[in-house]
């Protein structure tokens with residue numbers, strides 16, 4: 195991988211990690227770690243060779259139904275996401291490289307007190323690229339990517355959330371290197387509230403047990419990325435569990451410019467530089483997701499202008515023009531309020547990591 199944040203060449207030790215067989219949770223699967231980096235139990239499994247039908251020791255006490263669910267619903271497809279797909283956020287990208295990417299790729303350089311914490315908290319308003327960053331980390335580090343929202347643990351798997359958490363971490367261990375992305379992590383870390391159900395309380399407890407277990411194991415290559423739009427709800431104990439907290443802010447002017455250019459790249463448009471600048475001026479306070487919505491709305495302009503869509507030819511579609519953006523700007527408003535933004539800026543000042 196050629197890497198702007200690294201002066202050498204990074205060899206991804208897991209090269210074809212993402213083409214790994216779908217299940218692969220059985221003993222004897224071809225491990226993609228180098229021998230030296232493999233965990234002891236993987237080593238053992240391999241030296242015994244064979245055993246496609248034998249379940250990995252670490253999954254012995256896990257309900258196979260849970261494993262199946264994790265594979266179908268939480269294990270995200272290994273799409274390639276590059277740092278160029280993420281507009282702007284230069285500071286955050288640099289911090290992520292030092293905190294996560296390099297330690298995953300070059301563990302031998304990050305030993306002892308250089309060993310990074312296993313968890314990284316991404317905070318910032320919704321739609322600013324936290325999920326995108328997590329997917330990119332997994333993709334670039336050749337890691338398996340687990341994507342789960344905390345609320346789905348308490349709602350979707352009613353009564354089974356606790357088992358699910360245990361199974362999730364067990365599967366993550368077998369599949370390592372692994373990136374576990376937990377959206378809305380604040381709801382799992384905040385202290386219990388009065389009306390909270392017993393099941394929810396147990397999920398939280400199990401999650402903390404697993405989280406702390408992850409943090410103490412030096413062998414496992416599991417990175418936990420927690421995302422939150424409500425960092426102010428994290429208490430001191432929660433913050434201690436995520437000593438590195440990275441602010442993912444709204445895109446600045448050049449970030450917005452990059453998002454618009456990227457999205458318009460494959461479509462005919464008639465915008466000149468000045469009009470691009472005007473769009474950037476008029477979208478101050480827009481999140482990345484808002485910019486995406488705006489561009490999609492504008493891109494619809496030429497289609498709306500066609501009188502008979504059924505019989506129109508592709509070449510009849512006129513290029514997207516500035517008027518389409520002017521119209522889109524009347525339809526799409528920024529989704530993040532200045533008040534919410536202030537909360538993130540304050541939290542960053544107090545608890546955010548230095549870039």
Ligand code: ADP
Nearest residue numbers: 279280281320321322323324325326482483486
């Ligand atoms: P979050 O996890 O912070 O709520 P996401 O990462 O899910 O936000 O972003 C939602 C969508 O907004 C993305 O799929 C992408 O289309 C767009 N987006 C947000 N931030 C960026 C960015 N920095 N660069 C490119 N696209 C972005």
